[in-house]
Amino acid sequence: MNPFKTEVEHLDGKLLIAMPSMGDPRFNRSVICICAHSGDGAMGLIVNKPAENLNFGDLLEQLAIKAARPIDGIDVHYGGPVEHGRGFVLHSRDYEAEDATLNVNETFGMTATLDILDDISQGVGPDKCLLALGYAGWGPGQLENEIRDNGWITCDANPALVFSEDHDAKWKAALDVVGIDPRMLSSTGGSA
Known part of the structure; x- marks a missing residue:
């Protein structure tokens, strides 16, 4: 056993914070x-990058879902570079499909069905939610290596930060x- 090996803990429900040394511009300040x-890889949603020129009302219209109430203040986010056309809703646990x-x-x-979008539009969805198109994905060991290489740091996720509407301040x-x-x-990092 190597006592100097850096182990990456179980990350479900944690936040990844992009470091300046992150070489991929798609994740700058993400x-x-x-x-x-799991051992098979990881997936997550970027929570601080609203999609340009797309809001929840536009999305409902594109999906032919009729809202029962005015839809204000719900942004659609760029969830990551994988499967941009696929939608995901990160939400509070008061909702379960x-x-x-x-x-x-x-x-x-997290729910990825049209039903949750309909429920949100009808006012019977989760209390807190974040809509995203696409996701960030990593193969086996890839995320762990990026963390060890100082591309990311982790912290516990809290609803106030994740669901905040002040996207520019989240990082x-x-x-x-x-x-x-x-x-x-610093944009460079290392370990002793």
């Missing part, structure tokens, strides 16, 4: 909620959770 993590909701942890669920707020001042970050 905050990602990890929805599933039978055989369709992934219980991320005790705080968050700094996530760093605040772990006590890091972004002005002190």
Whole structure:
């Protein structure tokens, strides 16, 4: 056993915070909620990048879902570079669709059906939600290697941060959770 090996913990329901050394511009200053993590890989949703020129009302119209109430203040997010046309809803655990909701942890669920969009539009969906098109995905060991290479740091996800409408402030707020001042970050990293 190597006592110096860095182990990556189980990450379901954790936030990934992109470090300045992250080489992929698609993830610059991203905050990602990890929805599933196992030996087979990981998937998560970027929670701080609203999609340009698309809101929930537009999405409902495209899907021919008639809203029973005015739909305001619900953004659609760029969830990540994989399957841009596929929708996901990260939400509070007060909502569960039978055989369709992934219980991320005790705080968050994720559902990827048209029914949840209809329920939200009818006012019977989850209390808190974040809609995303696409997701961020990693193969076996890929995310763990990126974390070891200082591309990401992790912290516990909390609903106030994840569901905040102040998307521009989420990256700094996530760093605040772990006590890091972004002005002190370097674009290079290493380990001793």
